[in-house]
Amino acid sequence: xxxTLSIPVALCAQTPPDFSGVYYPISPFGKFTGGPPAGGAQTxxxxxxxxxxxxxxxxxxxxxxxxxxxxxxxAKWQTISKTRIAGSSEYxxxxxxxxxxxxxxxxxFYGMEVMxxxxxxxxxxxxxxxxxxxxxxxxxxxxKVLDDPTYAGYSTGHWEGDTLVVDTVALRxxxxxxxxxxxxxxxxxxxxxxxxxxxxxxxxxxxxxxxxLTKSWETVKSYRKAKPGSGTDELRExxxxxxxxxxx
Amino acid sequence: xxxxxxxxxxxxxxxALHAQSTPPDFSGVYYPISPFGRFSGAASAPKxxxxxxxxxxxxxxxxxxxxxxxxxxxxxxxAKWETISKTRVAGSSEYxxxxxxxxxxxxxxxxxAYGMEVMxxxxxxxxxxxxxxxxxxxxxxxxxxxxKVLDDPTYAGYSTGHWEGDTLVVDTVALRxxxxxxxxxxxxxxxxxxxxxxxxxxxxxxxxxxxxxxxxLTAPWxxxxxxxxxSREKGNDELRExxxxxxxxxxx
Numbered sequence: 001x002x003x004t005l006s007i008p009v010a011l012c013a014q015t016p017p018d019f020s021g022v023y024y025p026i027s028p029f030g031k032f033t034g035g036p037p038a039g040g041a042q043t044x045x046x047x048x049x050x051x052x053x054x055x056x057x058x059x060x061x062x063x064x065x066x067x068x069x070x071x072x073x074x075a076k077w078q079t080i081s082k083t084r085i086a087g088s089s090e091y092x093x094x095x096x097x098x099x100x101x102x103x104x105x106x107x108x109f110y111g112m113e114v115m116x117x118x119x120x121x122x123x124x125x126x127x128x129x130x131x132x133x134x135x136x137x138x139x140x141x142x143x144k145v146l147d148d149p150t151y152a153g154y155s156t157g158h159w160e161g162d163t164l165v166v167d168t169v170a171l172r173x174x175x176x177x178x179x180x181x182x183x184x185x186x187x188x189x190x191x192x193x194x195x196x197x198x199x200x201x202x203x204x205x206x207x208x209x210x211x212x213l214t215k216s217w218e219t220v221k222s223y224r225k226a227k228p229g230s231g232t233d234e235l236r237e238x239x240x241x242x243x244x245x246x247x248x
Numbered sequence: 249x250x251x252x253x254x255x256x257x258x259x260x261x262x263x264a265l266h267a268q269s270t271p272p273d274f275s276g277v278y279y280p281i282s283p284f285g286r287f288s289g290a291a292s293a294p295k296x297x298x299x300x301x302x303x304x305x306x307x308x309x310x311x312x313x314x315x316x317x318x319x320x321x322x323x324x325x326x327a328k329w330e331t332i333s334k335t336r337v338a339g340s341s342e343y344x345x346x347x348x349x350x351x352x353x354x355x356x357x358x359x360x361a362y363g364m365e366v367m368x369x370x371x372x373x374x375x376x377x378x379x380x381x382x383x384x385x386x387x388x389x390x391x392x393x394x395x396k397v398l399d400d401p402t403y404a405g406y407s408t409g410h411w412e413g414d415t416l417v418v419d420t421v422a423l424r425x426x427x428x429x430x431x432x433x434x435x436x437x438x439x440x441x442x443x444x445x446x447x448x449x450x451x452x453x454x455x456x457x458x459x460x461x462x463x464x465l466t467a468p469w470x471x472x473x474x475x476x477x478x479s480r481e482k483g484n485d486e487l488r489e490x491x492x493x494x495x496x497x498x499x500x
Contacts, residue, residue, distance in 0.1 A: 020369055097349060097493035115367040115374055117275055122367055129381055131489070139480065150489040228371075231394065237383070237402040241349035241493060 023223035099130035101175025199225035351382035353427025
């Protein structure tokens, strides 16, 4: 009898957490308020910037917490910045209805849908209907996959206790790490994803790029799970190209 | 009470529960099976000249270029179809959402011309089309579409489903009217789609589709799609990111 009862308990202990569901990003600056400030919001003019003009303080317009670029990629970033100031979306895949690419896809500006089974976990971004698969069955990318990079890249993962550890390779270089920071074809991404509280998912992301970055860059994203029946747990079809057709 | 009896009844109870209430798991990657047989490609194409057409020229036989197996259109939608046909003969993709990197829409997307990935849990089953990275969800938790959803149609529509034994029965509403039923057959905003999806045998999935459209069709139209499951052993169970808009960028 003891033997019979101990089997389900032992099985339960080995079962990884289920991340399945619809999530929305939690802004690192706190709860998104939107619209005009509410009654309790700060009154009076906004605070003065703490730094002097970007180009006069030697920062090149980049803050210390952004990825630290090598001279070659700093020059690329400056080119991209100029086109943006001129109103061009030339370098922006999202504006062209293309997937945001990793790791930018994990910002999940609109919503994120996670589908999971023991062999695979899939992250779907409402923004631009971008999908990313993480294979959990021990497979490795074939040479064909490595030679043919994609926006989502090729991700493999395994569980370390309650944390999903994911490695992503085979990424296209024509995307941004975050905002408008460029990277090279040598970029790889490592993630540690776990539930930090009921319905709160955290993704600790480390970006390594020997050509574009002077050191690895780390960022943390967190997401809150939508409650079933709340009306927020259904993502809408984005169909980005509808906008392209309308613009023509 | 005899412990053996209690244990036995528990085991039998759990076994019965498993057999009766666990639906089949459709999860996996699939490829469509051509209704004309196995896709053979150029290498094993039939030798000799192609067979002669079995019908005479479409416009002289009174068929207006449509075969009996295609949806039967009302006069208004037959006229729409003729307009679409003319633009296509002229080389235009004006009416084709797929050519514009938009989702194929239901039920056309279930043709899954490239590959299909199915993700399933007890509350939802998701069908992903490699062609144009189109996603479709079927809610299984008993929810119904909100008025907001009904007022705002999409390419995939809003699908709810339930299990009837080993068959998944799906109803789809809230569909956009600027897609095709199949081929280049138009439909109205009143179209609804009913599906019965089941395994015919291990790894062989069937979708029996019934399209109803009182404005566009003179009778409901039925079609059957079948798909074969890919496997890791065969090395064909990884779909590739389509990123259709890459082509739009290059075409400019």
